[in-house]
Amino acid sequence: xxxxxxxxxxxxxxxxxxxxxxxxxxxxxxxxxxxxxxxxxxxxxxxxxxxxxxxxxxxxxxxxxxxxxxxxxxxxxxxxxxxxxxxxxxxxxxxxxxxxxxxxxxxxxx
Amino acid sequence: xxxxxxxxxxxxxxxxxxxxxxxxxxxxxxxxxxxxxxxxxxxxxxxxxxxxxxxxxxxxxxxxxxxxxxxxxxxxxxxxxxxxxxxxxxxxxxxxxxxxxxxxxxxxxxxx
Numbered sequence: 001x002x003x004x005x006x007x008x009x010x011x012x013x014x015x016x017x018x019x020x021x022x023x024x025x026x027x028x029x030x031x032x033x034x035x036x037x038x039x040x041x042x043x044x045x046x047x048x049x050x051x052x053x054x055x056x057x058x059x060x061x062x063x064x065x066x067x068x069x070x071x072x073x074x075x076x077x078x079x080x081x082x083x084x085x086x087x088x089x090x091x092x093x094x095x096x097x098x099x100x101x102x103x104x105x106x107x108x109x110x
Numbered sequence: 111x112x113x114x115x116x117x118x119x120x121x122x123x124x125x126x127x128x129x130x131x132x133x134x135x136x137x138x139x140x141x142x143x144x145x146x147x148x149x150x151x152x153x154x155x156x157x158x159x160x161x162x163x164x165x166x167x168x169x170x171x172x173x174x175x176x177x178x179x180x181x182x183x184x185x186x187x188x189x190x191x192x193x194x195x196x197x198x199x200x201x202x203x204x205x206x207x208x209x210x211x212x213x214x215x216x217x218x219x220x221x222x
Contacts, residue, residue, distance in 0.1 A: 043213040088153070
């Protein structure tokens with residue numbers, strides 16, 4: 001079983017829809033990252049969370065440490081949001097950098 | 111501009127021919143890592159470095175070597191590449207272990 005599970009694997013939405021991507025993990029963590037991988041392959045860090053909620057523009061990330069669960073929300077989605085969204089965790093007490101989920105392919109149609 | 115650079119971006123080579131993929135960051139970051147990304151397997155860590163001359167294995171280190179002689183550079187060395195090392199490789203850095211990750215643009219390697 002993967003230590004980090006994302007759902008859904010694929011998501012198609014219409015422009016303007018509210019989108020939620022979920023990430024569950026089975027181990028103790030010190031931080032959780034949300035990353036965005038563009039169609040061209042480049043990876044950008046969106047959020048790093050250890051508790052609570054963070055917001056940046058139309059993106060909101062939340063984490064519930066007790067439930068070992070995080071969500072990434074996109075409000076008023078746009079075709080330019082089409083990308084792969086990757087959840088990654090840093091294991092508690094580990095010097096290794098990150099363990100990754102398999103990613104969620106998001107396609108936003110105009 | 112703060113960035114992580116990788117070279118080459120694309121490389122096609124043959125089995126057994128030694129190669130090096132360079133990685134350099136200009137942000138004075140202490141932590142650097144190499145990852146490979148494969149369809150269906152996602153991103154997996156190859157090696158990481160916590161500072162100059164301090165490196166350690168990640169999840170899939172077999173067939174790879176790294177060095178960290180200077181803080182800004184973290185080259186990935188494939189002494190005898192094999193076809194199963196065909197992959198998309200990313201270098202990343204962060205100021206501290208738990209910090210925001212900055213990724214390089216990726217190197218697409220094909221070993222024939």
